[in-house]
Each structure stands twice: as structure tokens, then as C-alpha cells.
Amino acid sequence: MAERPYPEADPETRHFWDALAAGRLEIQRCRSCGQHVFYPRGSVCPHCGGLGLDWVAASGRGTVHSFTVVHRAPAEFASEAPYVVVLVDLEEGPRIMSRLLGVEPAAVAVGMPVELSISGEPPLPYFRRRI
Amino acid sequence: MTDRVAAIAGVAESDLGVVPDKTYLQLMAESSHAALAEAGLTFADVDGLFSAGGEDYAATMRLGEYLGIRPDHTDSTNIGGASFVAHAGHARIAIAEGRCQVALITHGSTQRSQGGRTLGRSGGVRGPAQFEQIWGLPLPVGAYALAATRHRHQFGTTAEQLAEVAVAARRWASLNPKAFMRDPITIQDVLESRWIAEPLHLLDCCLVTDGGGAVVVVSAERARDLPKPPVWILGHGESHTHFGISAMPDLTVTPARWSGTDAIAMSGVARRDLDVVELYDSFTITVLLTLEALGFCGPGESGAFVAGGRTGPGGDFPMNTNGGGLSYCHPGMYGIFTLIEATRQLRGECGERQVDGARLALCNGTGGVLSSAATVVLGRG
DSSP states (O other): OOOOOEEOOOTTTHHHHHHHHTTOOEEEEETTTOOEESSOOSSBOTTTOOBOEEEEEOOOEEEEEEEEEESSOOGGGGGGOSEEEEEEEETTSOEEEEEEESOOGGGOOTTOEEEEEEETTTTEEEEEEOO | OOOOOEEEEEEEEOSOBOOTTSOHHHHHHHHHHHHHHHTTOOGGGOOEEEOOOSSSSSHHHHHHHHHTOOOSEEEOOOBTBTHHHHHHHHHHHHHHTTSOSEEEEEEEEOTTTTTOOOOOOOSEEOGGGGGTGGGTOOTTHHHHHHHHHHHHHHHOOOHHHHHHHHHHHHHHHTTOTTOSOOSOOOHHHHHHSOEEETTEEGGGBOOOOBEEEEEEEEEHHHHTTOSSOOEEEEEEEEEEOOSSGGGOSOTTOOTHHHHHHHHHHHHTOOGGGOOEEEEOOSBHHHHHHHHHHTTSSOTTOHHHHHGGGTTSTTSSSOBOTTOHHHHTOOSSOOHHHHHHHHHHHHHTOOGGGOOTTOOEEEEEEEETTTTEEEEEEEEEO
């Protein structure tokens, strides 16, 4: 079976993956406009064009913005299907794609509260239902 | 109404469907030859070259070499499946500026014979995609499914309403001898087809075929003496809002909101005066979102808008009259076929599927994962 794709850290993203491996979800915040930024950028804010992004801790809490139950999976994921891919709106504002762990596909709903659940090797930012 | 500076003078498809014995370049060359012949022109007349590639870096460089064309104006803009509608607008601008007189736009793909959709990839993922491709979202369908789920949540859009789009497309396809899938289907057939990515079923998804197409755009001067009536490019707009679906600002609003507004305003044509509408129907949800973005109905109203076969043959909103990407053909990127069908409708060449007296048409291409849009308004005479 084909290898499951994994993130290849680069100068813009290495901090994110290193923090995650240490158990922390860190995202960026613009020094100029104060808005949070995801995915990581080297220096330029996509909201205001300002220079200077600082790494800050995210709460790891969010809500499901949308989801799909994948049946016809890419070959590298076929053995896992069906599974739920979600878009999560983080409390801080940014939207992040992830997978939902421990929830039956039929039980997933838009607006469901979720929280970070770091899992796998390499560690990835999964989410689970937040009670 | 806008100045009539550029007109579509020739359109053609290559072989469509399953074409295992031809390359994508050959499909482009053969459709281009036919489109030029329809315009009474040859490759020697072409001085503007437009293509998006998909299988090639620097698409028009490869194509120019293959066809023996040294253009005075070259444009390899690739914004996914919307590219070719954008190219038509770009050709009009280039002609208006006197950069070229005869613009050739073409696309070809052997996506079906060369292994179909890839859906994903393996190994290390670099750049922004590393935050999406690691999750196994099949692309593009999974991204469109995320939009469909959101639309359902916000507006109560039903699976039946999505299915209406596929059923109407198949009814049109049954009237098109070139369509790949022509047997009638019902809403129940769509709902009972297997899941791909919920809430999208197999029959909510476009075909995977081989094929190519070409469109020749000429200056007003050249358009005076054509074998076929010219089809004028009256308005054009284009935009994009994101690359990956995570970054789409609003999952229910495509960039056709901006491309459509610009194209319609430039044309001076009122929406109600359009006779035929050709929208890129990569998935049934694409059509619903595009109808809203183009202002044919309000936000969230598209499900009710298409109900009752309204967009099918005999309905009061003729749309995707060739059968669309859902039933006619879909070689990798579909946008160019919206131009081909609209041109034929405005010339009155469509036989059983002809929309009576069609004089004004709108084409909209969508690219990526609802990422880009390009719109043109076309008019006869």
C-alpha cells in the first residue's frame, strides 16, 4: 500500500510541528493587526499585509464548521474509510482542516464543540468531541 | 452595451469519451484544426495562443512548438477549470489592444485513459498543502462535499435538490449525440448511487473522460467575413478567493459573485434577458453555489430554484444544454466546453436541444476547489 502522506516541515512550518510534537498547538498572531493566522507564514500577515508574526498558544478548542464522511478515499487512506474530515473553527478565529477521532460519522454535526487530540507518528493535530 | 471588439468565430471538440490512442496534444491539435476550419482560418492565421496545460509546465510554449505557432500574444493562465473562460476574456482584451487578430484557445486531456482521478498523493507534503493533504480528503470531491454540508446546514438544502441538477443534465445529454452518458436517470437513482464523500453521491459527480476542445476568437475586422455568424464577447470577469478549501472565506460563496458581477455589468445585459446559461458542473453543489453567486437567485435559494426540472429541457431556465460535465464530457478541466455549447446555441445549431431564438448566453467556469471563477456574456448579431 502507498505510504500515507506526511507533513514535510519547512522554514515556515517547522515551529508549528515542533510545538505539536511537544504537545502544544501554536498558531501565529499579527503584531500589527492582532489577528490570528493559520497556516503559518514566515513574516507577512494575510489579513493586513503587516510584517511580523508571533507564535502564540492556541486553546485547542473549536467548533465543527463543516465536515464530510469520506467513502471513496485516496489509495493511501483506503483502509481507514469511512472517516470524517472536518473543518474546525478555532476559538482564536482561524479555520483548520483535521480528522475527528472517536465519533461515529452519523453523530457528527456542524457546530459540534471539539478539542485538540494530538495523535499518530508523526504527531498530527486531530480533534475529538468536547464535552 | 459594450463595444463589439472580439467574437467567437469557430468552436470544436476533438474525439471525446474514451480515446486511448491519442495524446492530449493531439486532441488539442485536432480540435484546434476543426475550430479554425469552421472560422475559415488555418494555423498560419493564429497570432494569439491561449492554453492552461494541466499536463504541462508553460502550456503555450509546448503547444506553440507542437503546432508550429509563434504567437504575438501568449497566455498560459492556469486558474483550474475556469481558465478557458478567462482566456476568452483575455483574448478580447488582447484583441482590443491590437496585440492579436486571431486567438486560439484550446484544452486537451487523456485523464480517463491515463488513470483517472488521482484524489490524493503519498510521501512528504510541502508548503501550505501539508495542512490539508495529510488528512485524506479526496480532491477535488471532498472539498465540494465540505461546501455542500455547509450549504445544507445554513439553508436546509436537500439531497433531492442537488440531484435535480444531475437529472436535468442527463435529460439534456439524452438530446446530445456527443454526450457520454445518455440514459435517463431519476432523483432516486442519484440518491441510491454510492457515496463518494457525503453528502455527494457518485451521480453528484462529473464524469472522467478524455477529450479536447478549441475556441477561436477574432477581431471585429476579421469577424466581418466569417462562414458562421459571429458570437460577440460582450462582458468578462474573473477572480479567485483561495487555493485550499480551508482558506475559502465562505464555503457557500464562490468567486463567481465577483466575476459574474463584472461580466454582467460590462455586457449591459440584464440577467432576465439571458436565453441560455452554461455553468461548470463539476459537482451538483457547484451549480447551486454558482447560481447564487451569479445572482440568479438569493443566498440559499438555489435548491428551490432548480426544483421541478426547471433547468432541464422545456424548463424556463435552460442550463448546461449539452449535458454538462455531469453527463456530456469532462476531460480534466471543463470550462472550454461552456464556450463551445453557448456558441452553438447562439448560432442555432443544436438540433433537438436547441433553445428557441437564443440570442444571449452566459458562461461560467469554476476552478480548483471553488477557488476561481471566470464569467463571460456572449451575444449573437
